Each structure stands twice: as C-alpha cells, then as structure tokens.
Amino acid sequence: HNAGYVNGIKKIHDGKYGDLVCLQAYWNGGGIWWRKGQEGWTEMQKQVNNWYHFVWLSGDNICEQHVHNIDVCNWAKNAHPVEANGMGGSEMRRKQAGGPTQLFDHHFVEFTYPDGTKMYSQCRHVSNVFNRVAEYAFGTKGNGGMTDKGDVADVGGVPFKFGDYDQEHFALVEAIRKGTPYNEGHVGATSSFTAVLGRMATYSGKLIKWDEAVEKGSDLAPGIENFTFESPAPVQPDEDGQYPIAQPGLYNPFA
Template sequence: MANVNRRGFLGATGALVAGQLGAREATAGVGANDTIGIGVVGVGSRGTVLLKNLLQIPGVAIRSVCDIDPAHLEQGLKTVSEAGQKRPEGTAEWQQLLATDGIDVVVAAIPCDLHARLYLDVIAAGKDLYGEKPMCLTPADLDAVVKATRASKQIVQIGHQRRADPRFLETIGQVHGGELGSLVEGRILWSNSWGPLLGWFGQSQRSGDWIVEQAVHNWDVMNWAIRARPVRAVALGRNDLFRDRQAERDVHDYYSGVVEYPGGIFVNIIHSWVAPQKFNEEYTRLIGTKGGIDFNTGTFSYRPDQKKNDRPFGGGELNNTLLALQAFVRSVRARSEPVCTVEHGRDAVLTCLLVRTAVKSQTVATMEQLIS
C-alpha cells in the first residue's frame, strides 16, 4: 500500500480536522475519557506503520493483533510490548480478534481483495473501523459497505490520510472559495523508481491494479476539490513490463489517461513504475483561470495577470497518517462523522475503476455505464 507519510509538524491541526466533523447520533460505547480497545488486522508494511502511529496516541490500548504470517504477527506483538503496553492477544483469524473482549475498534491494512469481507464483518460485529484504502474493488462491494455503515451506528473511516492533512484541508477550502477562479484542468503524476512491487500487488484481481491501489489517493483529492466524481475517461497503458519478474503479473506498470469531470474540467494522469531515480516524483495539481495549486506542497501559483506571488504552505513536514488516526479516535469518542467517509471511499474507487475500464477497453468509458 502506498506510504505517503509526512513527519514532524503537528501543531494547529486539531481545529482544522475538527472543522470537518459533522454531528452524529451518540451511541453507547467508548466515552470521552475511556480507553479505546483496538484490534489491528494486518501488520505487514502498511499495517506496521498504522500500529506504530496508534501507539503514539494517548488513551488507546492495542488488545489484539491479527496476521496470517507468523513472523509479521510476532513482530506486531513485540512492537506493542516494546512501546510499554501489555502484550496483546495474537491470532491468524480476524473472527477470533472480533470476539476478543475489550475490542471497541478495528484498524485494518490487508490485501485489497479482502477489504469488503473484513469491513462488513467488522461493522456487523458492532465495532468501529479504520480501514485502509482502496475501500473495495467492485461497485457491488462498495455499495454494500456504504449500506452496512449507514444502517449501523458505527464510525467507519477510510484510510485516505490526506483528508486529515492541513496542506489539503486549507488549500481545498480556498479552492472551494474561488482562489483558482473557474477550474479547467488537473494533473496527476505517479513516477515510481522504487519498484516493481511483487506478490499480490502485481495481481490485478487482488490489488485492483495500480490504477486502483495507488492512484486512489489522488482521485480522492480530485473528487474532493472538484466536488464531483467524473463522467468519462479515455486511457491507454501496458501490463507487460515486468513479467520476467512475476509470471502472473497483470497490473499496468504504465498508463496515461484523461478524465472528464462535470463542467468541462479535465484531469490528466501519468502513472509509471519504470521511472529512473531522477524522475521519482508524485504530485496532484489543479489549475483554474486565476492560478493553480500543488496539493502535496500546498503551494499556490498564479497567472501573470493576477500579479500575485507564489504562496507556499508554511507548516513544514507532516505525518498525515498520525493525523488521520488522531482524527479517527476523536470521531470514535465524539460519535461524529469521520474525515473520510464511506461515500468518499466509494467515489474514489469508482473513479479508479472508470480509468481502469478505459485502459482495458481502449475506448471511452463512462461513469453511467460503470455503475448501471
């Protein structure tokens, strides 16, 4: 899973995140001062990042860790005990974790094809959930998780950590206020020199393809900034670049496309795993008639006729994974809407599936056809 952590600057973020939270009906469960019992499902690379960040949050206790890999499981248990908490229960079965006493919340980072099954089980068990992106891999599963969440009283936050990042919260608020003028185009780049990643990441049925697993972050930001999901897409790509390293590999290690949003806004994406080291870069940018924003740096840049200097975000480096988990814990305590809802998670994946459909069909793909 993509690891886009920021480190350092944490000040002045609580109010920003709290401002995104809507009131939600209170339920019996964790009180404002109660310890939150957490079960962590999946402690591979991304799950370990989540676990270490959870251990930095006051008032949470890791009570169970689940992983099918014995080495990962043992390392996860050791990480908790070395942080000064009681060694939690360990299991290879998430159903056993869900039955463990004292579990209020589940935090999950497992292969994408298992998300829907686990997320529905967690909601049915009456636990709150922080579930990694992408939320699910099919329109039917996306709808099922949205329906189950809204029929429950559970807090379900999808792991798009940028929605708790001031660099995005502040700048998207200004975009919505008209800072860029009328929106015209967006630009997304994933230029990865650190791959290819193998295993389940290289199998489209399990990961959703890079078009879903990695680009879902960027499309969530675009949907958020534009306040819509797209209507159609065209794209081309290749999935034969690293077959010599993984025979069953079928993900697109290079593709490029154009996505159209309502109002004639076009977003271009280039996504590559064949970049040399000098070209290793990722960005999400949006441009209007007055200027543009680079969301990753928080920098506004303006057209010459605006006679305004570039304006960078002044907060320094950020650990937005920690910020997202802190926001989730606040939502659990307050029973308030999380910063990234299941609807946000659904629409981000639907955008990815639209692009994937265009790449595979080599024709124009429409959202209407995708969700019909």
C-alpha cells in the same frame, strides 16, 4: 488529514485559481516488490501473498496507488468524473517485476467532469525513468499545486493536532468518544471507483461512462465471500506460468 492539503484545497475552493479548467494527477515511480511464495502453497495462497500483481486483489497500480492523487483532484473539484478514456500497457513490467504478473506498468487517462473540466492522470511503474508524484490545478486566475502552508485549527470540528496518519486516527477516536457520526466511506468509494473507471478505459481502450460502469461493471472475483486458501483462484496461470494481461481493443470491461 494532511494540513498541507487541507489548506491548499480550501484556498482552491475559495477561488485561489479562479474557476478550475484542468487538473493533473501523477504517480510515476519505479517498480514494486514481487513475492514468490513457499513450496506446497495452493495457487490461492500464492496469489494472496503476491497480491499486488493480481488485478482482482490490487486493482492494478492505478487503483492501489494512484487512487490517492485521483482522490485529491476529486476533492479539489468537489465532483467525480462522468467518463474516461485512456491508454496503457505492460512494456517493462514482466522484465522488471521479478516474476509473472497481470499488471500494466503505465496508464494515462483523460477524465471528464460533469461541467467538461478535464483531469489528466498518469501513473507508471518503470525503473530508471523520470518520476513525479503530485497534483496540479489550472484555473482562470492561475495554477499551481494542491498543497499550501499554514496552520489548521480544526476539520469538521475536530482539532488538528498531529501529522497525517496520527490525525486520521485521532479524528476517528474523537468521534467514538463523543458518539458523533464519522464516515468517510462515500469519499473512499467514489475515489476508488474513479480509479476503476480509469482502469476500465486503459484496459479496453474505449470511452467508458461512469453510469454504465456502475450498472454493468464486471465482478473480478465472483463468490469472494466464500473463498478459502483451497478455493480455485479467480485467474490461473497458463502452461508457461504466465497470467492473462488485458489487451486494449480485445478486453471487454463489462464481461
């Protein structure tokens, strides 16, 4: 729904860079908010209010935020990775977050596509360091960014009239008005699970296969369909008020 990406990806698919051999995805930025909550709230209320800092709610920043860059790379490649390995940690998160958190503050993942093409993915939440939010493609004929200038007449028959967010809503409303099928769920699910695959790799430090992750991946919030604000939260603070953070080498991605 973004004209720059629509143009850029089309040119990549038309051979602008030749056969793709490598992709890079970045969302390296500063920190994120932290919400204390109110006196008398249940643990579940506190976690839902402060949702970014709980893996069962946000998925960590690789899933909540960096997924957008990962999605663009999958789009450029017209595929999803079959395996991932990576590393990450929480060097500064607890010092800079403002309170207890479960999240890593950096992830680096090497994703491998079915034909062996690599996507190198970086995301980070650390203050006062180098930042970059972008995607790059490298091919047999050249390399560069994923966006390009130019007008877009239509996408899938839907006229391109507005900016990103308005165009997204316009496409949905047009489909409703005309009674035509409109479902981007598969793309969203595939990109989301690519990010989950990356998190499983960084949390565990292991090589994670897509098919194995689909078959055996863990449920971070069992019984979520019946949760209320009085339900026990899926994770609980320790005696110091801290929440568990994944430890590579010890974390079991299939538990």
